[in-house]
Amino acid sequence: MPGADSGSAPSRTVVVTGLGAVTAFGWGADALWRGLNSGRAAIGGFDRFDSSGYRTHVAAQVDLAEEPLRPRGKPRRVSLADRFAIASAREAAAQAGLGAGAFARTGVYFGSSTGGMLESEVFFAALLAALGGGRAPAVDLLSSQQYNGPGDAVARALGAGGPVQTISAACASGAMAIGDALRAVRCGAVEAAVAGGSDSLCRLTYGGFNSLRSVDERPCRPFRAERVGLSIGEGAAALVLEPLERARARGARPLAVAAGEAATCDAHHMTSPHPKGAGAADAMRRALADASLDADEIDFINAHGTGTPLNDAAEQAAIAAVFGDRAAEIPVTSTKALVGHLLGAAGALEAVATIMCLRAGEVHPMPDTGTPDPALQLRLVLGSPLRPERVRHALSTSLAFGGANAALVLSRFGDDARGQ
Amino acid sequence: MGSEVAVTGLGTIGPCGHGREALASALAAGKPVAAEVDRSAGLHREEGAHLAALVVERDVSRWVPPAAARRMSFPSKLAVAAARMALADAGVAGDGDGAYVGVYLATTFGSVLFTEKLLRQILLEGAEAAQPFYFSECVANAATAQLAIALGARGPNVTITQREAGPLLAVASAAQAVREGRVERALVGAVEEITPLLHALLDRFDALARPQGGLPEMPRPFDRRRNGFLAGEGATVLVLEGEDAARARDARLLARVGWSGAGFDATASVTDWGVGEVTLAAGLRAGLERAPGGAASIAAVVSGASGSRRGDLLEARVLRAAWGKSPLPPVLTPKAIVGEYGGGILAPALLALEGAPFGPVQGFTETDAEAGVQPGSSAQRAPTSRLLLTGLASGGAAAWLVLERAP
């Protein structure tokens, strides 16, 4: 049974042995990979709720008709975000070769920005209508309302016994959850961990981001001159993390190394990033140090890349600060250009995408729309996948609402001598 | 690295008032600090709960100047106020001394009032009526972010949303970061606001204490006729730093952070507690045995028991199983006074460590044979050596924390 040690525990190489994802490209990591390389964004009209009253009308919506297996339990007590989370966790567990009973000493570290808010909105609308003189709706729709809904649902579905913790740090939640899992596995506080994030489309965030006028009417165009805002997406991602020795001992195949993590805060403004990306740069440097890697060793970056004017500029400034002369040469992509911004799940989904890129030896492209912003000297991967000469280590970054930043360093398994 | 972690400051705002003295008086008196909730919106059930542990003194301008608070929701103001109070208590000058600070806050519901207002706008007036001021505070990490902005805290900005286990998980996270040298100092705690809507909804889940069987509405931890908890709002922030660093700057050490552990009871349903006491107790016992003296060295338990039927039962079973044949130490139940959520049990625990008296709990009249635990009281005025704090969350998460008197 897990308990925190006094920081004197040995440091282990932590590997990822399972991946799972649910996105607008479909249910499953394979569907995600195909979509990421299709050249087309999965961002368009949606009907999760009536979008006609909003300033924008596109999002990256998951097709529910493709859900492989609905979880058990009363439907009204399981939110859509729960369903995404459970599906992605089950997929990751299956890939890792972990079945029932294998999670007694496994922690679950999840992120979500709105939990079961979509269902709560339906409840609240019915409640407001009932105030005029009708019967109040049943509260069971609110059962999984809170931010910890999806993470708890995963823990219950897997029968996890370890620490279970949900972080809700807006757009950095998923990456921070992976960071927590990485540290817990590394120091031996848990035997293994399932980390990830989940969020569904909902009126609160769709309307909220629109109130900030930061949503693009068209699919977002990260780092492009024409960028005007983000695209919102929904879905979930999950990863199984464990020590390399354990994976080996049970014959599981490592897919990647979770090499390093860091989290910082701009401490600048509630909705705008630090203009020079200072906190983000700090997170990148600390993650590199945590991974015992130099900036020179990063082969590509999966950027936060929302497509908002300020975020992209701040992120480019951070990249320039950390990578110096190489900043304009390192391939940069943003998964958000294809599946939208998954908010609390984004960092986890993008870690999955990054790992798939590492394994394939190629960086997935963004759809080739607009023109790269000349004010941001970056080597954007557009149109078709890029096969750099070397694809060993990658950086995945998240710059959140409220100023929290998170960076993950993920490495290809097998090439790094230290990984053996 | 590997140095002990100390608590050097405490700031707390809750239903009892601002600061530790107000809280200490309430704990000594043993009575819930509750006020009538506004029912005028027509959201409440007729026969349900009427009371909540509300923050009555809502003016925190002493700690948060109105200009800075202009766009803050109430939870953000509470958190910033409690943090400044804690830093002052810790003897840290102004808003900081250039140290690299991480912020670790727990909340269950986030900014409830602003969320409700934003949803009302979207649902009733149309999406374009949504106000940016509301949305920017509607993320769960709003208070954590505001705290960082107010104090220039550039380290990790962590918001843990794990219901009743959140505050202890936050302390464990923060302590580990300090221990490993990832931050020099951490501001850690919990914040919650209770609005009429939230209160009405919790009541509709039968979660809240309410009048029943001739007994008045009151949280009754471990009592045979308990029927729910008292919803509470407030904020508590602690300052954590390396013990060596604290001593080097002559800081007063309020406590040393000891063992922390966490688990999960997969038998719990999404809104309730389960029956996984055997697994949970095994984890707790293993953790307690790491301390010199083991479970016997725990002078008192500061329990998360709140008056919930199944939550208190699980808590009792876990404690009894963990202690086995040995008698339990006194089990203090501060949530009978300050309610569930709010700043958690962190502030009462620090007071208990200093030897603050906990009066007999007013709501407790009759032992529940099934639970077999009674709320303890403590008239002692001598400092306690070691405490166990517990936090079992509905939905299944569990967290424990040991606080010790610093030598």
Add this chain to the structure above:
Amino acid sequence: MSDTLAIRSKIKQLLVDALHLEGLAPADIADDAPLFGEGLGLDSVDALELVVALEKEFKIRIQSHEVGKESLASVSALAAFVEGRLAAAENANAGS
């Protein structure tokens, strides 16, 4: 002319109310004082909040590209902008 005064007065009240500028009386806001950056020191989120308040108060629509520009720079600029919108709406109604 009195319409303009009335509009400016409403805008000043709106600024104080919508942006929670406690301790500031509407009359204390000079017509031509800069609102953003310097002067009142409002920021981008204030601009967006103000836009929502203006849209509600005057029943006009403000496009995203118009937010944060010279049209919102001072009370006078705002009043001129609003008056222009109201007039355009009137003309549109008259024509239909």
